[in-house]
Every structure is written in C-alpha cells, then in structure tokens.
Amino acid sequence: MATSVAIVGSTGRMGGLIDRLLTAGEGFDVHARIGRGDSLDQLDGADVVIDVSVPAVSPGVVEAALDRGIPIVVGTSGWTADRIAPVAARVAADPELTALFIPNFSLGSALATRFAELAAPHFESIEIIEAHHAGKTDSPSGTAIRTAELIGAARAELGPVAAPHADQRARGQQVASVPVHSMRMSGVSARQEVVLGGAGETVRIVHETLSDESYEPGILLALGAATPGTGLVVGLGALLGL
C-alpha cells in the first residue's frame, strides 16, 4: 500500500516539486495539500508529513504532527540547533515519535557539509559565503546554519575559529563562531562556499544547486525513512551514512 503524505507549503516552489514527484512516482500518495489558511487538522490520517513552508510556521507544523504521532520530514529552513533541542527532547522521550530535519535534500550539499566538518579541525580561519535567489526571505540559509554548527562542533576541543573584527557588520553573522555572509540575488538558485584558511594555504569547498531536480532523491530517501520509531535525524548525511 502506498504511503500517504501530507504536504505543508504545497502551493510553494518546493511543495509543488514534492507534489509532482509523489504524484508521478510509485510508493507514495498525496494525502493533503496544506497552504496558508488551511487547517492542520488535514494532517489527520496521513502516514507522514513533509513541511516546506516558512520558518515562522514550521514549529507549529512539527508540533501538530508530533501531537498526532505522525512522522515528519522538515525541509523548511530556520531550524538552528537551539530550536531543534526541545523537539529532540520530546522525540527522545517517546520511542514512537519521528522527526527528520533536512536542511538540504541534495546529495552534493550533504557531501560538501561533511567535507567542511572533516576539514574544520585543521584550519584556524573558516568562513561561509552563501548565495540564494532573490525570493529567499531568510538568512543565513538553513544549510549554512547547519554547516557552521557542525564546524563548531568539530572544533569543540580547539575553540572558536579565528574571526578578527567580528563586531563589524560587514564581517557577516557569526554562527557557532563561523562568520556567514549571505547574498540574495538574481541569477542564482543556491550556492555555498566554505573557505578554510591556514598557514600559507586556503581550501574552498563549493556546492552549487543548478536545478531543483537535485532535491528529488533526497526527498524520497527522507520520506522513506520517516516511519514510527526512527526518532530524530538531522541532515541528509545521517541517512546516507556519511
């Protein structure tokens, strides 16, 4: 029997992509298409919820899914480690609950983030430059926040990265001590560059999204993994075994 999926943010770019992907493929049915103004009671009866809405709305969607015991995949940005923490505690307390936070569904992005995490302990200077389409309303991107948090965790025993003059606005927003510089502009879908500097050298880890097609395998992987008892997952890398 097909897995029934409730899509929150269904009228948006990602919601439309997910709708088309599930409708065209096998194994999943669309249970409900939920947009602004629609009741979250439409989640009732779904096997899984996928949220691709806006950062302000996403926490309420997660709560509504967990209240109903329905596994949820969260693709919406804005989920810092601090915001995930109470959800993690709730999921840890109930073995039936499942919440997957996937800041970026693309394989290349998951790999690039992992590469940055691996390199982080070896360089004292690390900064992130991310660019997105002009329609993106939040910054830094969810991917940049997650990447910076993982860099910070990888350097936990070494201390913060060297970010001189970080009090100046043009030095970016610090996330887990990593300066993040966000551009919102025409001509770009999504791009992230992690620049690492050490004695006499720099390393640049660049990921570019050229089309939304790159998200499709990750969306299906996450939906397939979102079953009761999976628990908390953060990042596609965990599902890929990276």
Ligand SMILES: NC(=O)C1=CN([C@@H]2O[C@H](COP(=O)(O)OP(=O)(O)OC[C@H]3O[C@@H](n4cnc5c(N)ncnc54)[C@H](OP(=O)(O)O)[C@@H]3O)[C@@H](O)[C@H]2O)C=CC1
């Ligand atoms: N994890 C990943 O790989 C990716 C994540 N994203 C993230 O996904 C999110 C959505 O991106 P995108 O599709 O480009 O954005 P869009 O602006 O195209 O879509 C946002 C959707 O959320 C809806 N929405 C707004 N308020 C509510 C509400 N109260 N209840 C239900 N739905 C609501 C909007 O409805 P309305 O049209 O009425 O405003 C719209 O359908 C962003 O946070 C983005 O960063 C994006 C790409 C990839």
Ligand SMILES: O=C(O)C1=N[C@H](C(=O)O)C[C@H](O)C1
């Ligand atoms: O809004 C987008 O487009 C994207 N949002 C996500 C983010 O905030 O990281 C993922 C990807 O970068 C595209």
